[in-house]
Amino acid sequence: MVSDITSSEKIRNRAAWISAIASFLIFGMKVIAYKMTGSAAVLSDALESIVNVVAAIVALFVIRFASQPADHEHPYGHGKAEYFSAAFEGGMIFFAALMIIYESVKALIEQSPPQKLEIGILIVGGAALINLLLGLYLKKVGKHHHSEALQASGAHVLSDVLTTAGVIVGLILVLFTKLPWVDPAVAILVGLQLGWSGYQIVRESLGGLLDEISEKSLSDLSVALEKNRRPGIIDIHELRIIRSGRFHHVDAHIVVPEYWDVATVHSETQDFERKVVADYVFDGEIAFHVDPCKKSYCSECDMPDCPIRLHPFAGREPFTVKSLTEHKQTD
Numbered sequence: 602m603v604s605d606i607t608s609s610e611k612i613r614n615r616a617a618w619i620s621a622i623a624s625f626l627i628f629g630m631k632v633i634a635y636k637m638t639g640s641a642a643v644l645s646d647a648l649e650s651i652v653n654v655v656a657a658i659v660a661l662f663v664i665r666f667a668s669q670p671a672d673h674e675h676p677y678g679h680g681k682a683e684y685f686s687a688a689f690e691g692g693m694i695f696f697a698a699l700m701i702i703y704e705s706v707k708a709l710i711e712q713s714p715p716q717k718l719e720i721g722i723l724i725v726g727g728a729a730l731i732n733l734l735l736g737l738y739l740k741k742v743g744k745h746h747h748s749e750a751l752q753a754s755g756a757h758v759l760s761d762v763l764t765t766a767g768v769i770v771g772l773i774l775v776l777f778t779k780l781p782w783v784d785p786a787v788a789i790l791v792g793l794q795l796g797w798s799g800y801q802i803v804r805e806s807l808g809g810l811l812d813e814i815s816e817k818s819l820s821d822l823s824v825a826l827e828k829n830r831r832p833g834i835i836d837i838h839e840l841r842i843i844r845s846g847r848f849h850h851v852d853a854h855i856v857v858p859e860y861w862d863v864a865t866v867h868s869e870t871q872d873f874e875r876k877v878v879a880d881y882v883f884d885g886e887i888a889f890h891v892d893p894c895k896k897s898y899c900s901e902c903d904m905p906d907c908p909i910r911l912h913p914f915a916g917r918e919p920f921t922v923k924s925l926t927e928h929k930q931t932d
Contacts, residue, residue, distance in 0.1 A: 614665060616742040616751055620758075621657040623735045628654050630728040638721035640775075641708035642768040645701040645788040646725065649761055649795060652697045656690035656754060671848075683846045684809040687753035691802030694757060694795055701792035709785035718776045722769055729765040732758050746847070753802055760798045764791050809844055818842055818849065818883070819922045825880040827920040832904045833857055833869055835894055840925040849885035853925070858904055859893035866891055 631647035634640075663686035669675075715721070736758035743751030771787030774780070808815075819842065826837060836856040843850040857866055874887045894902060899912035918924060 612742060613746050613751060616739060617657070617665075620735065620739055620751075620754055621654075623731060624650065624653040624657040627728045627731055627735075630724050630731075634721045634724040634728075637717045637724075638715045638772075639713065640715035640718075640721060640768075640772060641705050641785040642771045642788040642791065643715075643721055643725060644704060644708075645791045646728075646761075646765055646768045648697050648701050648704075649694070649764060649791075650728075652690070652693040653754075653758065653761065655693055656686075656757065659686055659689055681810060681845050684806045688803050688806035688810070690753055690757060691799045691804075691806060694799030694802065696799075698792045698796035698799060701795065702789055705785040705788035705792060708788065709782060712781045712785075714779075714781040715772070715775060715784055718772050722772050722776075725765055725769055725772070729762050729769070732765065733762045736762060753806070757798065757802065760795070764794060767791055767794075814926075815842065815844065816922065818844065819926065821882050822849075822851065822877075823920045823922055823925055825877045826925070828880055829873060829876040830920065831873070833861070834873055835898045835902045835904070836929070837920060837925055838927055838929040839890075847883055849881075849883045851885060851887040853887060853889055854892050854929075855889040856892045856894050856898060858902070858907065858909075859895055860909055 628647065628650040631643065631650050635643045635647050663682050666682050736755050739751050739755030739758060741755075743753075743755050767787060768791060771784055774783045774787075807813075819840075822840075822842065834855065834857070838854050838856075840851065840853040843852075855870060857869065861869070870889050870891070874889070877887065878885055896909055896911050899907075899910050900915040901917045902910075903914050903917060904910075
């Protein structure tokens with residue numbers, strides 16, 4: 602397990618380095634294209650690439666910090682730092698969107714026609730291809746190794762590809778129509794799209810920082826709980842997840858037979874937790890608050906040879922997000 606975690610950390614760090622290096626290269630290509638064309642749309646694309654460079658550098662340090670194990674000062678680990686990285690990146694994107702719209706409105710008023718559009722299209726197209734490959738790579742690594750920072754970077758890079766595609770379409774329209782206002786108009790549309798993208802990234806990151814309910818995480822956990830359910834694990838409710846990057850802390854109430862002694866409860870719930878966490882997509886731990894069945898769960902308890910049973914076993918409902926998170930009276 603330790604070697605797997607170490608290997609995962611190395612892969613995430615390598616992805617962060619690749620992102621930083623590629624972002625520098627792409628930014629340089631777009632600056633060259635802007636210098637040659639003077640296009641407001643290309644300038645908007647280059648301004649977004651500045652965000653990519655800064656975000657890649659921030660992610661590089663944040664991912665290294667977030668991979669540190671839990672310690673005395675940080676008992677739940679350092680994983681939430683990844684949400685700060687994603688929120689920072691979203692804020693930078695939103696700021697870049699404002700700058701793009703400002704510069705584009707100026708260019709729209711001045712209507713200075715861009716130059717050497719054919720060469721600009723080729724350079725920006727090459728940058729878009731590199732960005733596409735980078736974005737797909739970051740999303741894949743981020744999803745497989747549960748890195749919020751890499752997934753946010755991947756989503757941003759892929760949105761940058763769409764932005765660049767819009768810029769290329771705008772340059773082609775200017776090339777064939779000879780209408781100079783098309784160029785800044787396309788740049789304004791790029792700015793608006795980026796502003797929305799930045800807002801979404803910030804919104805999702807704040808949700809992670811504030812421990813907002815993640816339906817996907819709850820659904821994945823319910824599958825792992827149901828898979829490892831066994832006689833004696835009668836019910837689970839009031840389940841909550843604290844997300845800390847790729848490490849999740851889970852609190853839940855678990856109902857067990859009231860005649861079990863402390864040693865049996867400890868052994869059974871600990872073994873159950875170990876198997877559930879092994880099948881869960883994230884690393885984590887589960888803290889169970891134990892509730893005795895008080896004979897009120899007889900009809901849904903499949904415990905064989907129960908000495909206190911009052912009613913025959915009728916059947917049990919599978920664990921679902923709704924059943925796991927709802928409040929239940931056990932008295």
